Each structure stands twice: as structure tokens, then as C-alpha cells.
Amino acid sequence: MGLILDSSVIIAAERRGENVERLIERIVAATGDQEAALSAIGLTELIHGLYRAKTPPCVSSVNRSSMNCWQT
Numbered sequence: 001m002g003l004i005l006d007s008s009v010i011i012a013a014e015r016r017g018e019n020v021e022r023l024i025e026r027i028v029a030a031t032g033d034q035e036a037a038l039s040a041i042g043l044t045e046l047i048h049g050l051y052r053a054k055t056p057p058c059v060s061s062v063n064r065s066s067m068n069c070w071q072t
Contacts, residue, residue, distance in 0.1 A: 002035035003034060003035070004038070004042075005038050007045040007046050009027075010038065010042070010046055011049070024036075
């Protein structure tokens with residue numbers, strides 16, 4: 001079995017200041033070692049939110065390399 005992560009999980013981790021590695025550690029600790037993925041819709045929601053962001057830290061993070069960690 002595997003997990004499909006909701007974009008709210010990623011958003012909450014970002015608001016806590018977590019990096020991708022820490023987020024994955026928290027997911028594994030909560031659910032065990034199983035495959036996890038973000039749906040195409042979830043990824044689209046995150047990218048849309050980055051482009052709509054008005055705050056400087058969010059605006060500066062909008063670049064292709066910032067999303068590479070979520071692509072497989």
C-alpha cells in the first residue's frame with residue numbers, strides 16, 4: 001500500500017520551516033516505511049500558491065530548482 005499526500009501536508013511543513021528531508025522523516029515516523037506520492041493536482045496547487053505569493057521569501061523561492069525535489 002502507499003500514500004497520496006495532500007498539499008496541506010506540504011504547506012504545513014513549509015510553515016514550520018522544515019526541509020524536504022525532515023518532512024519525509026516525519027511521514028515515515030507517522031506511517032511507516034511505505035511509498036508516498038503527491039498527486040498532480042496537489043503539485044499544481046503548490047506551484048499555483050508559489051506564483052501567487054506576495055511575500056518576499058515565497059516570491060524568491062519560485063524557480064525551477066525549488067520544485068525539482070518534488071519531481072521523480
